[in-house]
Amino acid sequence: MKQTLLLLLSICTLQSFAQKNINGEMTINGAKRIYIVHLPENYSQSVNYPLVLIFHGGGGNAAQMQNFMKMDPIADREGFITVYPQGLNKHWNDGRELDQKVSSNDDLQFVEQLLDTVSSHYSIDKKRIFSTGISNGGFMSIFLSYKLSDKLLAVAPVCASIPEKIYGEFYPKQPISVLIINGTKDPLVPFEGGIVGNSLTGGRGNCTSTDNTIKRYIGVDGTATNPKSVSYPDNAPFDGCTATRYEYNNGKNNTRVVLIKITNGGHTLPGGSQYLPKFLVGKVCNDFKGNEEIWKFFKESNAK
Template sequence: MRLRLLVLAASCLLMTAACSSTPDDPTPTPDAGTQPPDTTTGDVAPADRTACSGLTVTAGTYDWTVEHGGRTRAYRVHVPRGYDATKPTPVVLSFHGFGSDEQEHELLSNFSRLGDTEGFISVYPRGLNFPEALGRGDADSRSWNGVACCGPAQVANVDDVGFVDALLADLDARVCTDPRRVFASGFSNGGFFTYRLACERAQRFAAIAPVAGMEGSAACAPSRPVPVLHFHGSADPAILYEGGNNIPAGRPYPSAAESVRRFAARNGCTGPEQQTFQKGDSTCVAATGCSPESATASLCTVTGGQHAWPGQPNFNGGTLDLDATLEMWRFFQARPRP
């Protein structure tokens, strides 16, 4: 498996190359200090769906595109075995890390395999690629605008939130989705972006589960409590567990604990933390006394863990003591959007 996920420490050329216009981004590029546009006006709850008719997509894996902002944007969809095109089905969107793509992230996250067993639709969007961003014609720099991170998408203020809006509308027209059970996850740069979606699209995403990515939004005011399940290795050398300012052309970001604490406060959690999982090197704690109680904010720490997806030992030595994908789905199942 050829994984080229986020290795920010070696990507210093992004600081200069990412600031120029490219064929993928024909508009003038803002200065790196420019605040992202306000996209919260699009945070509208979709109508509930009790049944579907006239949809013809069957189980399988599909590569689809949607037009947004003058660009053709791509995403991969895995429709599970046993899918019924008349019945609303849960959806998990999962966002790849910097420099990766939807195919690699499908393998890393393992959502498609679990979706076949559990009966949910897996969606893997593709970040924009800026071919010359690293000064080489064959360089990959696919990224997401996570406000504090990362790369050309963040520097150029790419409207990735608008892309997700367009993707969801396109997806709803193709498969029978359940608007109350749409969830988001992401790795690294994708984790930052997942947090941004919780800030700006709380009416669309019932809960989120970032891996190795922080809450880096300059201003975050979700329109409803959004449950969070965050995974992070304590020895992560790329996105530092204690927070930092090491992202080329990025911005300072908080610690894993602070990222989760912020959402606990937004979700009205006033009780003590409670341990919810412990095995080997992995421990999860959750805020309590939230409003509603299901709107908890949880942090799973892998002691000594690197920049990895827990449960995937073949990528950066992800621990086998904790299966992040399975725990995410259990978390999501219990937390549909009210």
């Protein structure tokens, strides 16, 4: 009987690995929390894989983010695991001034327990755990860089900056590498800082400027203060956007701070879809693929 049970468990495990996409759930403070795990092709328990957390924006969900980000084909090619958590009420408690139904959610505990659960089921390289996301998901990645700098090697927020509410206390315990991709004409998360949102979404708290966000990470990481700057080729001249990369290298524990500034870019992922009209979210830069740049940054991040 015992051998039969072990055989059944082995078969179930092999089947779940073969599925590539696994839906998971857990309970945090009485609330059901759900997530999606994507295993790369030819996944093997004998290999330790990097893990990338990918957080959806406000109003979205895990499945939508999986489709929008298109990171799984890269994961299959490069060999890493992606995890798509889902926020309660489709939002994340990311350190901003948010309404009660969001600010009472313990998303930090959810992420910590999620990492423990995924690491216990799958073969994870615990020294190579990363986080990315767009908008609310980008703010969440920044929040995690503050709270979980001992567990994350690097983060790559898109359309986000440090919330004004926590800027004064924003000093991660450990240096952490960061890539920020922000547009100068983002109508929802102002590049120069200010109120997040618009007349349709309502106020979503306040954010600091992209420049001040970069300065804080430079201070935390102790990187060079003069960046190496490189302009991306204007591969899509009709999109109305250009992109420049600013790299601040030689930080403590091999860290670095990188800003990709999208001139005239909106609340969008470079190379991604124009998911809403330009008058609502601004322009998409098509000079490069944001998802590829994010993974390249993670891949090149050196262990602390």
